Amino acid sequence: MKNIPEIENLVKLISKLPGLGPKSARRIILKLINNRNELIKPMIDSLTDIFKNISRCQLCGTLKSSLSECNNCGNSNKKYNKICVVENIADQWSIESSSIYQGYFHILGGTISNSNINRKEDLLIDSLVKRVTKDKIEEVIIATSATVEGQTTAFYIQDKLKDTNVTITKLAQGLPVGGEIENLDDGTLVSAFKNRHGLNGRKD
Numbered sequence: 001m002k003n004i005p006e007i008e009n010l011v012k013l014i015s016k017l018p019g020l021g022p023k024s025a026r027r028i029i030l031k032l033i034n035n036r037n038e039l040i041k042p043m044i045d046s047l048t049d050i051f052k053n054i055s056r057c058q059l060c061g062t063l064k065s066s067l068s069e070c071n072n073c074g075n076s077n078k079k080y081n082k083i084c085v086v087e088n089i090a091d092q093w094s095i096e097s098s099s100i101y102q103g104y105f106h107i108l109g110g111t112i113s114n115s116n117i118n119r120k121e122d123l124l125i126d127s128l129v130k131r132v133t134k135d136k137i138e139e140v141i142i143a144t145s146a147t148v149e150g151q152t153t154a155f156y157i158q159d160k161l162k163d164t165n166v167t168i169t170k171l172a173q174g175l176p177v178g179g180e181i182e183n184l185d186d187g188t189l190v191s192a193f194k195n196r197h198g199l200n201g202r203k204d
């Protein structure tokens, strides 16, 4: 399959995806070509829909379809008094699957010193402050990674929330240094939640 420009172009693109190199890209492409009607055509339609309709919710940062309300912050009959702040959607999925937490989520979409996203407004922190006030939130749980960037971001959020009355907590140590939330096992995550501590003197 080498030296066919159409295929080489797609190999380059697929190799940019997480966990995939040129070898797996070629296997994927071969499978696609051998199933062009069942796979390629529907995939083109599906990618077109995603490109057109899916974007970040400007309120909570999660992904949403322009055709429906946001699952995180709209459309919910349940009202909560907690918001858990995470770096990305995979972190939210990990926390949800551990069942330790019932509440809203706020997805930053990065960290402050992350070289890709260093524009603070992209992290929707102003929107977080608005949500805290509007939804009568009592506790903001900061669940950023135990990395330098994650901690810098946590301090920045804490500072931005200082004029609200909200209790700010952070997941307990016990997160391995450098640990990213999405890679933690359920046990570690549950204990980090249970032992979260206050950052602004409102919780032990």
Ligand SMILES: [Zn+2]
Pocket: 057, 058, 059, 060, 061, 062, 070, 071, 072, 073, 074
């Ligand atoms: Zn939302």
